[in-house]
Amino acid sequence: MMIVNATISSVTDRIIERSKDSRRRYLDLIDEQRDRGVNRPHLACGNFAHGFAAADAEDKATIRSGRATNIGIVTAYNDMLSAHAPYGRYPDQMKIFAREIGATAQVAGGVPAMCDGVTQGLAGMELSLFSRDTIALSTAVALSHGMFEAAALLGICDKIVPGLLIGALRFGHLPTILVPGGPMPTGLPNKEKQRIRQLYAEGKVGKDELLESESASYHSPGTCTFYGTANSNQMMMEVMGLHMPGAAFVNPGTKLRQELTRAAVHRLTEIGWNGNDYRPLGRCVDEKAIVNAAVGLLATGGSTNHAIHLPAIARAAGIVIDWEDLDRLSSTVPLIARVYPNGSGDVNHFQAAGGIGFTIRTLLDSGLLHGDVLTVAGNGEAPLADHAKEPGLDEDRLVWRDPPEASRDETMLRPASDPFQPDGGMRLVRGNLGRATFKTSAVEASRWTIEAPARVFADQDEVLAAFKAGELERDVIVVVRFQGPKANGMPELHKLTPALGVLQDRGFRVALVTDGRMSGASGKVPAAIHVSPEALGGGPLARLRDGDVVRLSADTGELNVLVDAGEWDSRTDASAPPPAIGTGRELFAMFRNGADEAERGASAMLYAMENVA
Structure with missing residues (x-):
């Protein structure tokens, strides 16, 4: 064996x-x-x-x-x-x-x-x-x-x-x-779908073209x-x-x-x-x-x-x-x-x-x-x-x-002895901003380390408004906080992907830091996600301010804000938005209130179970 x-x-x-x-x-x-x-x-x-x-x-x-x-x-x-x-x-x-x-x-x-x-x-x-x-x-x-x-x-x-x-x-x-x-x-090629999404984010194609592309993908x-x-x-x-x-x-x-x-x-x-x-x-x-x-x-x-x-x-x-x-x-x-x-x-x-x-x-x-x-x-x-x-x-x-002895397409699949890269592409980054996940497998290695001023937002709609207003046309680390399980159920933030991709394609060094989620579709923009502890309840993201220089590095496993320790410790937390209601969100208040950290699974149910099991 x-x-x-x-x-x-x-x-x-x-x-x-x-x-x-x-x-x-x-x-x-x-x-x-x-x-x-x-x-x-x-x-x-x-x-x-x-x-x-x-x-x-x-x-x-x-x-x-x-x-x-x-x-x-x-x-x-x-x-x-x-x-x-x-x-x-x-x-x-x-x-x-x-x-x-x-x-x-x-x-x-x-x-x-x-x-x-x-x-x-x-x-x-x-x-x-x-x-x-x-x-x-x-x-x-x-x-x-x-x-x-x-x-x-x-x-x-x-x-x-x-x-x-x-x-x-x-x-x-x-x-x-x-x-x-x-x-x-298989439907519309994925790169073409991604291209149309970015053109829509830039206002270069309309909703009809976008819907046609999406319908050809999910068909x-x-x-x-x-x-x-x-x-x-x-x-x-x-x-x-x-x-x-x-x-x-x-x-x-x-x-x-x-x-x-x-x-x-x-x-x-x-x-x-x-x-x-x-x-x-x-x-x-x-x-x-x-x-x-x-x-x-x-x-x-x-x-x-x-x-x-x-x-x-x-x-x-x-x-x-x-x-x-x-x-x-x-x-x-x-x-x-x-x-x-x-x-x-x-x-x-x-x-x-x-x-x-x-x-x-x-x-x-x-x-x-x-x-x-x-x-x-x-x-x-x-x-x-x-x-x-x-x-x-x-x-x-x-x-x-038996499966084939050799891959039938080495642009898609390779043997472990001759991989695309030597590591699995999911790294832990940690520092004075907490612990987070960084998926490197879809990101060019030249972008694994980003150091730039932060622009801090409380939801993704604020990010998109700033993007459309031209306020993010620079090297920037976009921070979206109060997106953790206790705050609002930890939604995925894929609405941001096309806009951030556009900024990156324009030559800026861009990254996302959030206590929210992305997924396997997170794409090419470097991101520290699932930041724990989350901003609500005392997590460090709540102390960040616009202009703070943040260093995110999958190369060194680092997630830090470069602020004097004394000043950092003296800061008070930003106020979280009130819990949203409607669309049944209020029915899930007990899940939010009892949820534990993302690293443990972000579950109120399992946390409660372990206290009786």
Whole structure:
């Protein structure tokens, strides 16, 4: 077996030691839930009858007998969100697939699935991060009925997969597989979309041209094809071994997509708790699996949102990770993929180049992944190796083949021995302004260090107004504060990307510093994001003033304001804007009030849970 890289091993050991007590409590919990929790054999007749009253005659008899696996489907279906629209027919199909092997499936519940692409820059974006906790709570409600011996999670996008997984991990005694829907086919080339956006920001094209460009990019059912948080989710689930191998990037509406869903349903019955190959979710998601998720994310230049989501997922399984762990991993894990916005091609091109199978194999061969993790489909001494496969059809029968020996397109995907750059492109920067994440993989190395006067804003609309007024035509570090989880739910700030990109293209040295979020689509402008502690409640960003010189450096890991220490300590905090209401934001006040730091996952729900669990 390949020896695991020393840094990977060291970080894993650090996480195991730090998590020792909380992980033990978690495993005790899921063992207790398996043996004495709410489940079908323990239901009273009245409870049980309610649970299968709506089933058809065949399924009712099977469920009632208690002799076959009943799969609880938790679905994020809606037909407004392109990535989740394909799920409309999945439950009916999955029930048929279950009957093929004498099992049953029921829709246990639905979870919300909002689209950041629709709410970007609008009031609804302030609900976005906390929709993850809402999804986790909804998943828990769905699985609380005790009618199921396994779970299938139907979700893809930004907060949806983390939310589903966090909720399901509290039912970690259940074998669980995540079932993706796949990306839409490639539309308008991403660089052309970016060009039109910047022209619109400069006032050189109108709204009709912009809408035409966007509609040609986002054009059909399926996940958006750029490598943002949604597709980073899929990468992480693959390297954690929680998908059927290679399921992530197969397009919707194809025979292969359907056969992968069928295989997931059949597999859940094989790893259920009544058989001899029991694989509960809580045992699959261990410290090594969390490290694997981080490695996959870094190696492919994935979304910085997972600097928040991955700690939250880990906490749900009793595991504690921090940004120093990610920083140390990033120093060792090479960048082997360039998928837009880090490159020119999208996830369909990545898949054609070798995709997930090639990625897992080259990382395993280089000792950068733990091969000995419990997965939903792998076997032997190194189960993850069975996920380094490409799915295909042989006369309509699903088969898995070895990935290509060499990348089919080295502008998209390379072996770990010959990467695009030697590190994973997600760095921790820290100093007297706090701790933050800096994604270097999409930024030219000449821009990794920026020192310039700050211009301080309280929201992104103020930034855009200053841009349009010509007030930012200089070297500048744009600071957008009071955007953290406690302040307003930590919205993404992609509305700023075209304007800042224009300034950079005009030759200015520009950077963004914020306690808000960006994501895998953050693009080419250097940014220190998720600054913790956030400005609201005493974070250092609240003391910044216009004209203060700020030094941001991914080269040295620095985030400092260059102000005399005595003067800095004497300053008072700026006043935060009052909490906004409308668009349901007031309903999420308890999430904001109880949220902890971004580095811990920015979750009020997990913070409260740990005080009772």
